[in-house]
Amino acid sequence: MKLKTALLGAACAFAFAPAAFAERGSDGTVNVLYAQAPSTLNPYLSSGTKDVENASIILEGMAGFDEKGVVFPRLAESVPTVENGGISADLTSITWKLKPGLLWSDGTPVTSADAKFTYEYCTAPDGGCAQASRYEGITSIDTPDDQTVVINFDGPKPNPYQAFVGGTSPILQKAQFANCMGAAASTCTEQNFNPIGTGPFRVVEFKTNDTVTLEANPNYRDPAKPAFAKMVVKGGGDAESAARAVMQTGEFDYAWNTQINPELQAQMETGGKGKFVNGFGTLVERIEMNMTDPSPDLAEGERSTTKHPHPILSDINVRTALSKAIDRQILVDIGYGNAGRPTCNLVPAPELFASDNTGCIPHDMEGAKKLLDDAGWVPGADGVREKDGKKLHILYQTSTNPVRQDFQALIKDWWTELGVDVELRNIDASVFFGGDAGSPDTFQKFYADVEMYANNFDGTDPEPYLASYLCNKIPGPDNQWQGENINRFCDPAYDALVAEMGKTSDMAKRSELAKKMNDMLTKDSMVIVPLVDRGRLSAASNALGGVNLNTWDTEMWNVQDWFRVK
């Protein structure tokens, strides 16, 4: 007996996965804390991350994104590609094949009709589907047999992994939602609060804006999973108390989005009950340089427009020197700790599209000073550099947020040392990001010399994101200040690359183009000065195994693989 136990122990150690021996429901209950409570479990009726995350425990799509941003099959047998014939050569259709023998949690079979219904459900008029963008460009869905789903697009789609891929577009059961089309969608409370799914858990009880109680789905396709018999997702509180509940009191096994300052992170980690897990997506905190003149002396309607180039920031030497003078590692240590890392890229991920540009990371104050000296910007009597009667005076604005104000203080110190006179301004976030064309304080109007904020792109494909730096997307009075090209960057060569990428489907080629465009905006022109690659930070108990934070899909993407560490 003893020998047997020892052997079993050794096997465990070798396999390094106790879950492999576990059977469904053998590990008891797992408790998860969401600082924001879910209000519905139908992701098509809410764009809130909390709702999508919670729904993804119950509902699944054909495929999902793994932690590297790569598409992997869920309900589908395999991921269709051009090579295996799943995507047509002209990129206008994609064919998904369901795994055989799939069952809904109520025991009925999953068929292609469910997928087609989901598309119709989300695109029904008056339905107000929150995820309609996932189904954009689809002309029709064909179901030649019960296992096959063919999606036809209105034109070539280089990135067809939109519909039925990821937590934001799961497949709904036709039988359950058939009467909830269009305007009736939000009235189907029973269906929206208790959707029948194919995921590892099914709903036992849902208290809106409070708690979701789930149990293992008896019809889940892998008979050994999930290891937990019950799952309780509690909502409410704030990031700090959520982190505490996992890291210090141990009441919960997992807490979602525990973005707290590095000091607190370090303090809580000494508790020894849990650890912070992080994952990096595409969110980059950056300084944007204004290529146009924001001077208040100019007439309204001409301020910060392409009519007047910026008097000092038009000089690339100034922009480069400003970037060199910043020590990004210090910014990360102060502001984000484990949840950030220095970056020089606008597109820091996925790996396929990330440029190897790291030249900005070493702090080089002397180099920055020399660059300005050589370019003719010499210190005046008051220590502020000047050239041709123009002083290096910079108005630096951002939204109101404690971390951003710390960054402003630090960067101001560095720039002052460089010989730049810096004026700081912070604006309430709801105004700054509000997009009101009547307000002078929005980030689109950019009535400042430089501004700092963070932005990311949805999904794994950077094409639409990079296309926002086209010449014709410059915000101005003629388009109600609604462009996305905040810096007023304009380069015909760049526009040509964007057009080329729109026609390219070969992944290697796309990656090369994306990297080239990223470099044009960052290291070649210094129009965008990336500072910190901001990750997601969640807290997981040491007693919970199998956690793998994923920033491309929901954090609950692999909840079926979670197990209790004994």
Next chain:
Amino acid sequence: MTDATTAIEKPASQMRAIWQQFRTHKGALFGLIVLGTLILAVVLGPFLWVPEKMSVAKAIMLKNQGPSWRFPLGTDQLGRDMLARMLDAGKVSLAVGFVAMMIAIFVGTTIGILAGYFKRLDGPLMRLTDMFLALPLIPLLLVMVMLFRDRIAGLVGPEMGAFLLIVFAIGVTSWMQAARIVRGEVLALKEREYVLAARSIGAIPRRIILRHILPNVVSPVMVAATLGVAEAIITESVLSFLGLGFPPDFPTWGRLLYDGLSYMQIYPERVIWPGVAISLTVLSVNYIGDGLRDALDPRIRGR
């Protein structure tokens, strides 16, 4: 009333009488000492305590230090000396508090007296007061900041511009209570015998107001003023927090408090210092007001 007439002939003795009465109020005396110390500290402090100049990288090494001889109040999350920041911040907060209060009291008293004394002005002025009471402060400030910030900053620089704007904004949105209190008092006072007597000998309204009415409404005005100081300091903190106030590198007590909030658990002193400073100021100003009210009121004085 004979007391009052002799007092007018010899102002010095009236001052003494007020001081005598004020001294008997222990809380007020304590408040005066504390407030005096705070004002002295923020005015003279920056000359006596000059923090050492450090590069960013060096300062970062010294972040979050506790109190020591080198940093009497410790350092903040960026390694800045808290004492120096507290002194700088106090100068701004106290100045905002007192100047805004003075504007509010001046406007409030003027409108209150005019409305109370001149029947014809009563209606329009009180409706104006109602209108201001109905104005929400924050949206009004948003508009003011939007319209005037750049222009004022261009004239007097960003810091002074923000100061003028904030002080003016708080001043013009907090005079209404004072106006209503004063009007009520004036309505009662103007029917008193001595006012009638003054009128009967042909005194002009200006003289009656300045000589007979104003000194008698001083005590409620004082109370309103002391409350106003406290409110102005707190409003300023709110504004700075919303990003409508001073530039972020320009510390005020309110801003220090908000900055320290996220570190409260680990470094409680970060919120205690500015918190104590604000509370002490507000408390001592209130006590001084209390003492002054007693001292200035001839009916209480001398009892």
